Amino acid sequence: MFKHLMSGARPSRGGMAALSVIAALMLAGCNPDAPVSGPQTASGLSSMNVPMEYRARPDGEKIVPMVPSLFLTERNKRQWVAYDGPEEPNTLIVDPYARLLYHVVEPGKAMRFGVAVGKAGRGFAGTARVQVKKEWPGWTPTQNMIRRDPELYGPLAGGLKGGLSNPLGARALYLFRGGRDTMYRIHGTMDPASIGRATSAGCIRLFNQDVMDLYDEMEIGAKVKVRSKAESIAAEGEMVELHTGYVVPATETAVIEADQKAYDEGLIRDLSLVEAEAYARSVAAAEAQAAGLSPEEIRAAADEAAARFHPEETPEEG
Numbered sequence: 001m002f003k004h005l006m007s008g009a010r011p012s013r014g015g016m017a018a019l020s021v022i023a024a025l026m027l028a029g030c031n032p033d034a035p036v037s038g039p040q041t042a043s044g045l046s047s048m049n050v051p052m053e054y055r056a057r058p059d060g061e062k063i064v065p066m067v068p069s070l071f072l073t074e075r076n077k078r079q080w081v082a083y084d085g086p087e088e089p090n091t092l093i094v095d096p097y098a099r100l101l102y103h104v105v106e107p108g109k110a111m112r113f114g115v116a117v118g119k120a121g122r123g124f125a126g127t128a129r130v131q132v133k134k135e136w137p138g139w140t141p142t143q144n145m146i147r148r149d150p151e152l153y154g155p156l157a158g159g160l161k162g163g164l165s166n167p168l169g170a171r172a173l174y175l176f177r178g179g180r181d182t183m184y185r186i187h188g189t190m191d192p193a194s195i196g197r198a199t200s201a202g203c204i205r206l207f208n209q210d211v212m213d214l215y216d217e218m219e220i221g222a223k224v225k226v227r228s229k230a231e232s233i234a235a236e237g238e239m240v241e242l243h244t245g246y247v248v249p250a251t252e253t254a255v256i257e258a259d260q261k262a263y264d265e266g267l268i269r270d271l272s273l274v275e276a277e278a279y280a281r282s283v284a285a286a287e288a289q290a291a292g293l294s295p296e297e298i299r300a301a302a303d304e305a306a307a308r309f310h311p312e313e314t315p316e317e318g
Helices: 003-007 013-017 144-148 150-156 206-219 230-236 253-264 271-290 297-309
Strands: 057-059 063-064 079-084 092-094 102-108 111-112 127-135 169-176 180-187 222-224 238-241 247-248
Touching: 057 206, 063 102, 063 180, 063 206, 127 180, 144 150, 150 271, 180 206, 271 297
Parallel strands: 092 222
Antiparallel strands: 057 063, 079 111, 092 102, 102 111, 127 169, 127 222, 169 180, 238 247
């Protein structure tokens, strides 16, 4: 199991780790409503502190960007853990409230991943099966999504083909129950800053490197258990969401107090403003994408839309 951890991830190809992630990547993947955080890039960041499994890796003709070490927190990065739940090997356990995903590989042992959770990811609980697996999946907004938010989804009505600009990332697992699509997805993301946070859109997303390796391990028909809030509390304990958007156990009082102090001192930006800025970025990116602009032009359009949220950074004329 997880042979990729023993052999190491494929290495970066020089400057390929500095591939920019265009603003369109902020769009959420599974039944989305709106994005939450801006695009991130590996540009200018050293890979020295990044584990091999999270470095840039080639995938056919594509290069998956490195995950910057900034986002590889202890709760976010994959790790082997003891697991005493009743689930049988090769089962996935998704905890939308603790923002964790477990892959049970043998009795008493699991690989744990950090995840981002969207609204759709909190609206489902119980068991399902992995019925479909896709590499570089395409994505098309539903008619309901277009009706709810024509400004954001209208330009993308024709769909987005799989690739580095697609909100579902490098891989996706599609969950079915009783032969029917639950519309619940476990997928990648090009926005590593979102991992560990609750988002206003999407289902369950992992770092692309994590979902790629998980994809290789999971078989069609594999069982998935999605915890309810009560089940999450019983298994993980009470969680507290920090002003940064991450969660920590309620017992970590020092961390919680430090977070509140930083917020009171204006060192942490209000998440409602972060969401509003990300939404503006996504609308601009969607319009630029639909117009057939280049990745650089899409990013520039998104940056311009976001600039109004940072008036203090605008140079004075004169």
